[in-house]
Amino acid sequence: MHVEVERKFVCDSHILEKLKDIGAVCLGHYEFKDQYLDTADFTLTLKNFWLRKREGSWELKRPTSSNSNTETWSQQNTPADSLQTEQEKDVHAEFEKWLPDMKLECFAEYTTVRCSYVLECEGEDGRVRVDLDQADFDYCVGEIEVLVSEGVETASAMQSIEKMAQKLGLGGEQKTQGKMEVYLQRFRPDHYSALLKAHVFGSNCN
Ligand code: V4E
Numbered sequence: 001m002h003v004e005v006e007r008k009f010v011c012d013s014h015i016l017e018k019l020k021d022i023g024a025v026c027l028g029h030y031e032f033k034d035q036y037l038d039t040a041d042f043t044l045t046l047k048n049f050w051l052r053k054r055e056g057s058w059e060l061k062r063p064t065s066s067n068s069n070t071e072t073w074s075q076q077n078t079p080a081d082s083l084q085t086e087q088e089k090d091v092h093a094e095f096e097k098w099l100p101d102m103k104l105e106c107f108a109e110y111t112t113v114r115c116s117y118v119l120e121c122e123g124e125d126g127r128v129r130v131d132l133d134q135a136d137f138d139y140c141v142g143e144i145e146v147l148v149s150e151g152v153e154t155a156s157a158m159q160s161i162e163k164m165a166q167k168l169g170l171g172g173e174q175k176t177q178g179k180m181e182v183y184l185q186r187f188r189p190d191h192y193s194a195l196l197k198a199h200v201f202g203s204n205c206n
């Protein structure tokens with residue numbers, strides 16, 4: 001299991017130029033489809049648990065902490081393609097069998113084209129990745145991200161993210177809406193209202 005420390009930002013038309021200026025190189029782009037599942041009365045998401053199937057792999061994201069504009073999310077994966085032991089395969093198959101009993105249904109499905117960038121020079125900033133995501137419902141968002149092993153201090157990851165944000169000339173205060181928040185706002189207003197009411201999405205994340 002790992003912890004994702006991340007900061008989202010608004011993708012403006014100058015971002016590609018800024019990435020080039022600071023010496024970031026594109027690792028390539030790839031496309032993936034996400035399907036998010038929950039019960040009809042939003043049991044998981046009201047607790048800020050996000051269960052998704054991404055290209056055949058089950059992933060669960062839950063918050064570990066959040067400050068003004070940096071979030072940390074713990075992510076557990078069950079990658080279908082790289083299941084190693086028979087036991088892992090059994091757990092994956094068993095999990096898929098439980099889904100109907102758990103009454104989980106897909107409440108959001110979208111495809112993202114992601115371009116990932118890293119700084120060319122090795123060193124302290126080498127583990128910082130910048131993703132530019134274009135979702136198929138006409139929303140674009142950037143994310144600066146560092147992966148940290150579970151249990152390891154996240155303070156230095158946050159510093160690296162802030163350093164990258166400064167290099168990219170990003171402002172400090174406001175949180176940027178992620179793809180899911182915009183998706184729910186546009187296509188699932190009842191679900192979105194319930195999450196606002198439960199403070200899963202808050203006033204400081206607009
Ligand atoms: C909505 C949500 C989550 C699911 C989407 O996570 P996100 O990191 O936006 O998606 P993506 O595609 O970039 O995933 P990655 O490839 O980085 O793993 S996870 C947590 N939330 C809830 C949430 C929240 N409560 N508040 C804010 C500001 N953002 C997200």
